[in-house]
Each structure stands twice: as structure tokens, then as C-alpha cells.
Amino acid sequence: MLEVEHLVKTFGSMTAVDHESFTIKPGEIMGLIGQNGAGKTTTFRMILNFLTPDSGAIRWNGHPLTAKDYDVIGYLPEERGLYPKMKVADQITYFARLRGMKAADVKAQIPEWLDRFQVKGKPTDKVKDLSKGNQQKVQLIATLIHMPKLVILDEPFSGLDPVNASVLQSGIEMLRDSGSAIIYSSHDMGNVEAISDHLVMLKNGQMVLNGTVDAIRESFxxxxxxxxxxxxxxxxxxxxxxxxxxxxxxxxxxxxxxxxxxxxxxxxxxxxxxxxxxxxxxxxxxxxxxxxxxxxxx
The missing domain is CATH 3.30.70 (Alpha-Beta Plaits)
Structure with missing residues (x-):
């Protein structure tokens, strides 16, 4: 379970995140929404220890995140980052080994994952020879293949057509059903409404909505x-x-x-x-x- 408690992060005179609190349980999907600059990516970077909060606490299963805990986290950044000249299988294997998987285990699973996400390309193809959408799916596979217990996805649906967005949604639901706690940001409210058990909306770093989708809608x-x-x-x-x-x-x-x-x-x-x-x-x-x-x- 991920617990975020009264997080505050400032940059000079600007408060990027202002006393943000939420909890994500295993098998739960939380949508984090807000306009550009609302504080979503800053939140993710504090959870991942890329940024240090000014105050507040982040706990995983009751304790502060440790270096070992990061092996059970999958993170898909908004700024996609693949090595274009690497082969698809080598790219996925490289990221999976950083999370402690054995190369042989990864390579045995790659065909199944490529099929699950309907990647149009072979394991031996170079990343640069794939379409942009298929490159996105390869990076998503690299994020998820180690079956992380906590999944952080920053704008995962960005640039995907409806068919590929549906494939991605199925992948997120598969991780949820396996017991992963998932947090993701999106500007597509249709996706958020369809798959989020819980959502938080930030505005200028402050929480303006917090609850289940149904409860928030009914409150209006x-x-x-x-x-x-x-x-x-x-x-x-x-x-x-x-x-x-x-x-x-x-x-x-x-x-x-x-x-x-x-x-x-x-x-x-x-x-x-x-x-x-x-x-x-x-x-x-x-x-x-x-x-x-x-x-x-x-």
C-alpha cells in the first residue's frame, strides 16, 4: 500500500505541491488529474525519490521507501526514453535486468508480452524501425514485465489512437487484477472514468477533488x-x-x-x-x- 501524507514541495517562491495526501491499496487504480503544471509529475518524482519533499511523508507498506523497494516499482515517464538502435528484445531485457530479473527469464516472456500488447514488430527488430505507437508499447512492456507491485504511469495514453489506448487499458487492468497498486495521470477523462477506482485532482498544487469517481460525480x-x-x-x-x-x-x-x-x-x-x-x-x-x-x- 502506498501512503502519501501532507506532501509539500516548493521551487523558490512557487508551491508546486501543497499538503497532498492519498492512499492507494493493492489492486486499486488511482487517477491523478489536473491541468499542465498542476503538480502531477512533481508528485511522481517525489514518490520515486527523484525530488525530496520539503515536508510530508511517503510510505510503502508502512515504511519509507528503500532502495530495495524500487525494484518492485514500474515507472513510465511522460518523456519516453528508448535506445533507438537496440533490438526490441535487448531493450526490454536491459530494463528488466535493472529490476533484478534474469536475462533468460525475460527473453522467454517477451513473445507473450509483445502479443499481449499487439506490438507490430519482432523481438529482433530495432526500436527505431517501429512506429511511434509500437515504441510506446515496447516501453510499457519494459515498465511492466517484472510485474511491479507499484506502477506509476505519467500520461501513458498520450499520442495513442483509440485501439492502442484500449490495449493499454487492458494491460493496466491486468496489473490491477494481479494485485498491483497503480497511479497514473491522464488528460483523457474518459479513460480516467472508465478504469479509476479513486481519483485526485490537483489545481496549482492543491487537492480540489479526492474520492471515488462515483462519489465525486454524485457530489455535484x-x-x-x-x-x-x-x-x-x-x-x-x-x-x-x-x-x-x-x-x-x-x-x-x-x-x-x-x-x-x-x-x-x-x-x-x-x-x-x-x-x-x-x-x-x-x-x-x-x-x-x-x-x-x-x-x-x-
């Missing part, structure tokens, strides 16, 4: 309404508390000032019986992110 109220009924756009706009209406064919998407407005709309829409659709739900994580990122105060 069920102010999104999707309805297909006999009511026209004009009739829906007439309801007091409808702040915004967008038409999607026969369906209308409404933003409500208060969740209770939905009850009045439902009563009128169903006055004559069945309607094809009525869904009332909290705002999406993407909408919440945009709200919190643009807010003047946390």
Missing part, C-alpha cells in the same frame, strides 16, 4: 437530464431551473439548476404514459474537470 448532483418524449424543446425550456438545452435528434440534453427539476419534468413528460427515454445523472468527469479547472477558487 444529478443535474444532467437526457429525455426523449412528447415534450418539445420550447416546452422543456419553459421549466424553471432548465439552464441549458441541446438537441441530439429526438433526444434532448438538459442541464438543470437543481436535480429536483427533473421530477417536475418527468411528471409532465409521462402524464400520458410511456416515453422512450428519461435518464437523470451527475455531470461527466470531463464536465467536472472543466468546472474545477476554470473555477477561481477550489
Amino acid at each position: 448532483g444529478r443535474t444532467k437530464l437526457y429525455i426523449e418524449s412528447g415534450l418539445s424543446a420550447e416546452q422543456l425550456r419553459e421549466f424553471d431551473g432548465v439552464e441549458k438545452l441541446v438537441a441530439h435528434g429526438n433526444e434532448f440534453e438538459l442541464t438543470l439548476a437543481d436535480p429536483e427539476v427533473g421530477q417536475r419534468i418527468f411528471a409532465q413528460a409521462t402524464a400520458n404514459g410511456y416515453i422512450p427515454e428519461f435518464r437523470q445523472q451527475p455531470p461527466t468527469l470531463d464536465e467536472i474537470f472543466r468546472t474545477k479547472a476554470g473555477a477561481a477558487h477550489a
Whole structure:
């Protein structure tokens, strides 16, 4: 279990991380979100001991991280770093041996890992001859092949097309199911919402969201309404508390000032019986992110 407690990191007069606290349990995925410069990468670098916190504590299974503990950590930096002239198998083996694996064990597993991540290339190909997306997957394999107990991924989905992003997501879920504690950053709220058990949002180094995805969404109220009924756009706009209406064919998407407005709309829409659709739900994580990122105060 990773515990981060009241971390503070300053650079001169700038506070990059301001009393940040969270816990990640084995078999749990935590998404760390925020705009560029919010403090995400600084957080990762403090966990990895690349930076020293001004104050606060970082504990792994109840104790400060030791040099030996770093052998059970997998880290994928935002700035990808592979040796382009090395063969794929040699590249993966090199990084795995740094984590204590035997070369023979690594090489025996490489074909399975290349297949799992659908890498279009052979173990004997040079890294530079692979596409950018396949190079990313090779680096991810090098990060994960030693089956780390703690996985830190800095913008792992960056630059990946939807198919490859799905492959990566499956890989992250595989590590979670094996009991790894995983923390990753992403600007893709769809990915975060799909796979995160828990999330933290930073703004100017401060935590402005902290909790499960469902709990955070529910805390903003069920102010999104999707309805297909006999009511026209004009009739829906007439309801007091409808702040915004967008038409999607026969369906209308409404933003409500208060969740209770939905009850009045439902009563009128169903006055004559069945309607094809009525869904009332909290705002999406993407909408919440945009709200919190643009807010003047946390």
C-alpha cells in the first residue's frame, strides 16, 4: 500500500505541491488529474525519490521507501526514453535486468508480452524501425514485465489512437487484477472514468477533488437530464431551473439548476404514459474537470 501524507514541495517562491495526501491499496487504480503544471509529475518524482519533499511523508507498506523497494516499482515517464538502435528484445531485457530479473527469464516472456500488447514488430527488430505507437508499447512492456507491485504511469495514453489506448487499458487492468497498486495521470477523462477506482485532482498544487469517481460525480448532483418524449424543446425550456438545452435528434440534453427539476419534468413528460427515454445523472468527469479547472477558487 502506498501512503502519501501532507506532501509539500516548493521551487523558490512557487508551491508546486501543497499538503497532498492519498492512499492507494493493492489492486486499486488511482487517477491523478489536473491541468499542465498542476503538480502531477512533481508528485511522481517525489514518490520515486527523484525530488525530496520539503515536508510530508511517503510510505510503502508502512515504511519509507528503500532502495530495495524500487525494484518492485514500474515507472513510465511522460518523456519516453528508448535506445533507438537496440533490438526490441535487448531493450526490454536491459530494463528488466535493472529490476533484478534474469536475462533468460525475460527473453522467454517477451513473445507473450509483445502479443499481449499487439506490438507490430519482432523481438529482433530495432526500436527505431517501429512506429511511434509500437515504441510506446515496447516501453510499457519494459515498465511492466517484472510485474511491479507499484506502477506509476505519467500520461501513458498520450499520442495513442483509440485501439492502442484500449490495449493499454487492458494491460493496466491486468496489473490491477494481479494485485498491483497503480497511479497514473491522464488528460483523457474518459479513460480516467472508465478504469479509476479513486481519483485526485490537483489545481496549482492543491487537492480540489479526492474520492471515488462515483462519489465525486454524485457530489455535484444529478443535474444532467437526457429525455426523449412528447415534450418539445420550447416546452422543456419553459421549466424553471432548465439552464441549458441541446438537441441530439429526438433526444434532448438538459442541464438543470437543481436535480429536483427533473421530477417536475418527468411528471409532465409521462402524464400520458410511456416515453422512450428519461435518464437523470451527475455531470461527466470531463464536465467536472472543466468546472474545477476554470473555477477561481477550489
